[in-house]
Amino acid sequence: MLEIKDLHATIADTDTEIIKGLNLTVQAGEVAAIMGPNGSGKSTLSYILAGRDDYEVTSGDILFNGESILEMDPSERASAGVFLAFQYPMEIPGVATMQFLKVAMNEQRKARGQEELKTPEFIRLVKAAAGDLDISMEMLKRPLNVGFSGGEKKRAEILQMKLLEPKLCVLDETDSGLDIDALKIVSEGVNALRSPDRATVVITHYQRLLDYIVPDSVHVLSKGKIVKTGDKELAKELEANGYANIIAAAA
Amino acid sequence: MMTNIETTPAEQMLGRLLPTRRTESFHYTDLRSLIREFPAPVITPETGGDNYKRIVDASRLPIFDGKFFDALKDELPAGVTLVQDVERPAANGLDDTLLAINGLGESDAFGVVIEGDATSEKPLGLAHMANSAGLTNVYHNVTVKPGANACVIDRYVSSDGIAHVSSAVVDLSIEKGATANWIIIQEENTDATRLARLNISLAENADLNVFILNAGGKLVRQEINVVVSGENANLDIKGVNLIGGNSHVDVTTVLAHSVPNTTSNQLFRNIMTGQGKGVFQGQIKVHQIAQKTDAKMACNTLLLSDDAAFYAKPELEIFADDVICGHGATVTELEDDHLFYLMARGIKERTARALLVEAFVDEVVEELESEPLIEALEEIIARWLEKNG
Ligand SMILES: Nc1ncnc2c1ncn2[C@@H]1O[C@H](COP(=O)(O)OP(=O)(O)OP(=O)(O)O)[C@@H](O)[C@H]1O
Numbered sequence: 086m087l088e089i090k091d092l093h094a095t096i097a098d099t100d101t102e103i104i105k106g107l108n109l110t111v112q113a114g115e116v117a118a119i120m121g122p123n124g125s126g127k128s129t130l131s132y133i134l135a136g137r138d139d140y141e142v143t144s145g146d147i148l149f150n151g152e153s154i155l156e157m158d159p160s161e162r163a164s165a166g167v168f169l170a171f172q173y174p175m176e177i178p179g180v181a182t183m184q185f186l187k188v189a190m191n192e193q194r195k196a197r198g199q200e201e202l203k204t205p206e207f208i209r210l211v212k213a214a215a216g217d218l219d220i221s222m223e224m225l226k227r228p229l230n231v232g233f234s235g236g237e238k239k240r241a242e243i244l245q246m247k248l249l250e251p252k253l254c255v256l257d258e259t260d261s262g263l264d265i266d267a268l269k270i271v272s273e274g275v276n277a278l279r280s281p282d283r284a285t286v287v288i289t290h291y292q293r294l295l296d297y298i299v300p301d302s303v304h305v306l307s308k309g310k311i312v313k314t315g316d317k318e319l320a321k322e323l324e325a326n327g328y329a330n331i332i333a334a335a336a
Numbered sequence: 337m338m339t340n341i342e343t344t345p346a347e348q349m350l351g352r353l354l355p356t357r358r359t360e361s362f363h364y365t366d367l368r369s370l371i372r373e374f375p376a377p378v379i380t381p382e383t384g385g386d387n388y389k390r391i392v393d394a395s396r397l398p399i400f401d402g403k404f405f406d407a408l409k410d411e412l413p414a415g416v417t418l419v420q421d422v423e424r425p426a427a428n429g430l431d432d433t434l435l436a437i438n439g440l441g442e443s444d445a446f447g448v449v450i451e452g453d454a455t456s457e458k459p460l461g462l463a464h465m466a467n468s469a470g471l472t473n474v475y476h477n478v479t480v481k482p483g484a485n486a487c488v489i490d491r492y493v494s495s496d497g498i499a500h501v502s503s504a505v506v507d508l509s510i511e512k513g514a515t516a517n518w519i520i521i522q523e524e525n526t527d528a529t530r531l532a533r534l535n536i537s538l539a540e541n542a543d544l545n546v547f548i549l550n551a552g553g554k555l556v557r558q559e560i561n562v563v564v565s566g567e568n569a570n571l572d573i574k575g576v577n578l579i580g581g582n583s584h585v586d587v588t589t590v591l592a593h594s595v596p597n598t599t600s601n602q603l604f605r606n607i608m609t610g611q612g613k614g615v616f617q618g619q620i621k622v623h624q625i626a627q628k629t630d631a632k633m634a635c636n637t638l639l640l641s642d643d644a645a646f647y648a649k650p651e652l653e654i655f656a657d658d659v660i661c662g663h664g665a666t667v668t669e670l671e672d673d674h675l676f677y678l679m680a681r682g683i684k685e686r687t688a689r690a691l692l693v694e695a696f697v698d699e700v701v702e703e704l705e706s707e708p709l710i711e712a713l714e715e716i717i718a719r720w721l722e723k724n725g
């Protein structure tokens with residue numbers, strides 16, 4: 086489903102290379118975990134997948150269902166099924182959350198040639214999804230993410246993911262900021278979306294999340310490259326011993 | 337439709353008397369160079385027009401080409417009295433060009449007296465519609481009686497493609513303990529010139545909210561002069577200026593706090609596109625005896641085009657010592673981060689921009705009390721952005 090081939094990318098303003106020859110393949114139905122030290126390029130990779138133009142891909146390719154997405158803008162990628170749950174979701178004053186959700190859902194439906202949702206149907210979907218994630222409708226009346234607590238922002242990301250039903254879900258440290266109950270609720274939300282035609286990339290620092298969302302593969306990212314790939318046992322090893330040995334062995 | 341406009345010597349003379357940038361308050365809006373040809377007054381007003389549409393349920397007083405058409409008016413709400421042919425303030429020689437212009441031709445001058453609170457349920461609409469090229473003028477004198485609760489929508493619209501010059505002078509008096517919402521909506525065509533002045537006096541315990549939306553016109557000069565002359569009076573002015581194409585929109589306010597314990601708050605949000613030019617001049621004068629005055633003023637501009645420009649000029653003249661006065665002006669662009677977030681959810685760039693731009697001004701619009709009015713204004717704004725964004 087997702088194939089990243091020898092990807093090199095720089096910060097557009099400064100030409101500093103952050104992603105330095107990264108290879109990663111994730112199959113449909115697979116849950117892949119990406120772990121790695123602070124500053125290794127995990128969020129950068131997620132932004133590049135989503136199409137943020139602060140970064141410039143200098144060589145290599147990203148194939149989604151066999152087709153390169155490098156020329157697509159973020160909205161086209163989203164409509165094609167790429168979803169990024171942000172590590173730091175942005176607060177957008179003045180844009181009502183409900184209005185945003187409705188516009189996003191309908192723009193994607195339009196892009197896919199589906200009929201737009203009518204208001205009652207939309208409200209029903211949001212209520213159901215919000216209920217599952219223990220999000221109050223009161224919160225959704227506020228401007229998008231404005232004044233949401235850290236954990237509320239993360240839940241709101243997963244709410245958007247549930248409503249938009251993407252094909253490739255990229256979760257960037259969705260577990261950080263969540264309390265124990267919320268971690269469980271959010272993980273259940275993610276697991277509910279697991280399906281043979283959907284792939285998930287979970288970026289995390291902690292085994293705790295992977296106890297709930299059990300990965301099929303685990304990849305270690307260091308200095309802009311995947312330096313080791315393994316199964317769920319690799320995450321446990323990292324939890325126990327840290328990155329030093331693995332990174333040293335790869336270097 | 338008037339086609340045959342000839343400029344008479346009187347108008348030619350007026351054209352030459354228009355203020356230039358050498359007059360301080362016209363520094364950014366040089367009327368003499370901006371108004372190349374000063375047209376003759378419209379003689380035969382024309383009623384109707386495609387753009388003469390209702391936006392909310394209001395009792396409308398129709399004013400076509402500056403002329404009030406009594407026979408076409410809606411039923412007046414209880415407590416509203418019309419006074420035909422009021423005397424307009426005399427121009428102080430030709431020093432005040434706007435008043436001199438306003439007195440030209442056969443323009444109407446009528447008064448409205450509002451008592452009770454019927455208009456707060458169903459607003460009174462001063463529905464101005466320009467259908468003919470040429471000069472049209474109107475003068476209104478509006479009094480909100482003690483304890484009354486009024487809502488007036490003062491709206492200016494014109495037919496497409498008509499080059500008209502319109503002046504409007506409104507004297508608004510909010511008497512003791514009265515509350516009023518005064519909503520100015522300007523949606524004239526992109527060939528229109530509008531010279532407008534709203535003079536306000538606020539008596540003791542009066543509470544006035546002025547909202548102004550500029551969403552049209554080629555050249556607009558809107559002056560708001562306020563004398564806060566009764567203790568415990570409160571004035572709120574909120575404005576949204578949408579300025580694109582080759583438009584030039586100038587809002588100039590002069591507030592005098594002349595007694596103790598009064599408050600004022602001004603907030604403008606401006607959206608600049610194309611080659612638009614915008615001006616906000618806000619002068620606050622606090623008289624020596626006006627202790628405990630609380631006067632605030634803010635002007636925030638969203639610049640969407642490198643070719644557009646906005647000039648903000650606050651001016652505080654404070655002669656009392658125990659006052660709170662503040663002002664702030666900002667100019668920003670759309671945040672790339674915000675745009676990316678919305679697009680990452682599948683929202684197309686154009687729609688995402690529109691959402692963010694609307695959000696910038698809706699924050700002000702949504703503070704109005706009337707839900708239908710908020711919706712109507714948001715629709716006008718969305719339509720403008722669709723055309724100019
Ligand atoms: N726009 C930018 N401008 C400057 N430096 C950047 C930018 N984006 C990323 N970087 C740098 O690139 C490196 C990788 O950052 P990134 O956020 O991808 O790390 P990360 O692996 O997600 O770390 P963490 O675990 O702390 O979230 C860091 O050194 C960061 O400072």
Ligand SMILES: [Mg+2]
Pocket residue numbers: 127128129172257258
């Ligand atoms: Mg990160």
